[in-house]
Amino acid sequence: MKTEGKPHLIKKLADVKCQRVDGSVVPGLEEAAQVEHLLAEPNSEHSVDGVLCFGKENLEKHLKMEDFFSCALDYSWKINCGEVYGQGGDDLKLEILDGLLDDVDEVDNIQAADDLSVTCEGFQLDIEFPEKFSESDCAPHEGSNSHNLDSQSHAPGFSGSCSSAGGISESSVATLQESNSQNGVLRKMVSRDLHHTFKSKFGCQAPVMDTVRPTIEHVQSFDESDDDEKPLVSFILSTKSVKCSVTKGGTLLRQKRLRKPTSRYIEEFSRNSTSSSKKCLKVGSQGDLPQVASELKRQRGHLKKIVPKLELESDSEPFASKSEDEQKRTKRSRTVCDRRKHQRMWTLAEVIKLVDGIAQYGVGRWTDIKRLLFASSAHRTPVDLRDKWRNLLRSSSARKRNRRELQGETKPKHAVRHLPMPVVCRIHELATIHPYPMARCPKKPSDHNYVPLSKQPRTAKVAPVYSQGRDLRRKKCS
DNA sequence: ATTAGGG
DNA sequence: CCCTAAT
Numbered sequence: 493m494k495t496e497g498k499p500h501l502i503k504k505l506a507d508v509k510c511q512r513v514d515g516s517v518v519p520g521l522e523e524a525a526q527v528e529h530l531l532a533e534p535n536s537e538h539s540v541d542g543v544l545c546f547g548k549e550n551l552e553k554h555l556k557m558e559d560f561f562s563c564a565l566d567y568s569w570k571i572n573c574g575e576v577y578g579q580g581g582d583d584l585k586l587e588i589l590d591g592l593l594d595d596v597d598e599v600d601n602i603q604a605a606d607d608l609s610v611t612c613e614g615f616q617l618d619i620e621f622p623e624k625f626s627e628s629d630c631a632p633h634e635g636s637n638s639h640n641l642d643s644q645s646h647a648p649g650f651s652g653s654c655s656s657a658g659g660i661s662e663s664s665v666a667t668l669q670e671s672n673s674q675n676g677v678l679r680k681m682v683s684r685d686l687h688h689t690f691k692s693k694f695g696c697q698a699p700v701m702d703t704v705r706p707t708i709e710h711v712q713s714f715d716e717s718d719d720d721e722k723p724l725v726s727f728i729l730s731t732k733s734v735k736c737s738v739t740k741g742g743t744l745l746r747q748k749r750l751r752k753p754t755s756r757y758i759e760e761f762s763r764n765s766t767s768s769s770k771k772c773l774k775v776g777s778q779g780d781l782p783q784v785a786s787e788l789k790r791q792r793g794h795l796k797k798i799v800p801k802l803e804l805e806s807d808s809e810p811f812a813s814k815s816e817d818e819q820k821r822t823k824r825s826r827t828v829c830d831r832r833k834h835q836r837m838w839t840l841a842e843v844i845k846l847v848d849g850i851a852q853y854g855v856g857r858w859t860d861i862k863r864l865l866f867a868s869s870a871h872r873t874p875v876d877l878r879d880k881w882r883n884l885l886r887s888s889s890a891r892k893r894n895r896r897e898l899q900g901e902t903k904p905k906h907a908v909r910h911l912p913m914p915v916v917c918r919i920h921e922l923a924t925i926h927p928y929p930m931a932r933c934p935k936k937p938s939d940h941n942y943v944p945l946s947k948q949p950r951t952a953k954v955a956p957v958y959s960q961g962r963d964l965r966r967k968k969c970s
Numbered sequence: 971a972t973t974a975g976g977g
Numbered sequence: 978c979c980c981t982a983a984t
Binding site: 836 | 978
């Protein structure tokens with residue numbers, strides 16, 4: 493805030509508990525200083541006239557602001573204010589204008605926000621139809637909200653509050669009270685009207701200052717954590733947190749917003765940097781690849797933790813859910829893309845190694861196999877090994893079946909591609925020997941005396957008997 | 971953290 | 978190959 497050169501203001505503010513003076517609030521206001529319309533000029537140790545003129549100059553703006561507020565306050569505030577201005581006593585007028593002077597920066601602040609009108613529309617919509625959040629509302633809302641987000645640094649209290657009526661009234665009230673906190677009469681009036689309108693509107697008591705404050709702080713925290721990209725996402729998140737308001741801390745929100753994209757970006761980044769050329773990956777650059785992988789993994793874990801919370805919060809928030817859907821859609825498409833890029837063919841050597849490892853350590857000890865046999869290949873995670881083994885089993889069984897059923901056929905199409913017979917035999921052997929629940933003894937266990945698999949450290953539960961190779965997809969039966 | 975299982 | 982639930 494432009495505190496310098498306005499000692500009287502400082503004093504005033506100090507009198508009013510300096511609610512806005514602490515640095516936490518500043519971001520928006522500092523930017524407002526750049527708008528520089530107002531408080532520069534009235535610097536002329538404003539006599540009352542100066543104040544008046546100044547106030548009149550900005551009367552329009554003020555009225556606009558009223559419009560803005562009235563959106564949330566059902567116009568009663570506007571009317572009241574107009575009356576006050578039109579017929580009120582001079583004292584009152586002066587006081588109001590004086591208050592306006594102090595507020596002007598804030599008003600301009602709001603004005604400076606690119607699309608006040610849009611914002612107002614958003615508010616109005618929300619206020620007028622709080623009970624029917626229909627799909628049709630969503631699109632315009634999102635549009636307006638993204639605008640809002642662009643301007644949210646200017647008007648912290650307003651962005652992100654459009655979503656729910658409660659949120660709006662809360663932050664609006666907050667802003668109002670903030671901006672009018674220097675003016676006793678105005679303040680009283682405002683709060684009274686606020687309470688009145690709020691009461692008539694929502695049938696309950698208007699929130700008190702104390703309940704309001706956390707919202708503001710929260711919104712601000714949202715502000716500082718905002719990043720340029722994904723305005724929608726950030727908006728939604730902020731909205732959610734505003735909705736569930738006071739209890740939720742800003743840190744959680746930040747985490748949510750930061751983590752999710754980050755993992756994606758990291759993933760993408762690692763893809764782009766590594767998979768641009770496969771050879772490059774296979775030969776070199778393995779030094780930092782594991783780190784990336786582990787990082788990815790870790791973040792995935794975080795993600796897992798965080799996402800459910802997110803879903804919890806999103807209950808019955810129509811356009812939040814919609815945009816979440818959007819998120820999912822984009823995410824899905826991206827992941828599909830990534831998956832393709834990711835894919836690395838299993839070489840025969842790898843398969844053999846895997847089979848060896850399984851024969852050596854047993855099925856299920858994928859981490860061991862990975863650590864001991866695939867230590868050099870960073871891109872094969874234990875899960876990959878397991879997947880590969882699964883596929884091998886499936887394909888081998890399929891091949892056997894094929895062979896048996898259609899003996900005359902030339903080649904079992906894609907059943908097992910290019911796998912040398914010995915390997916397939918080994919796979920089959922292992923498949924019969926090792927207790928991998930799904931694929932074990934796919935055919936007739938009765939006529940086959942399979943080894944009691946005593947050696948296996950990780951003896952799986954007795955597998956249910958499956959009739960066909962397709963049993964891979966079976967649900968587990970009792 | 972690791973594994974099983976589904977997609 | 979990815980994701981998730983279960984352990």
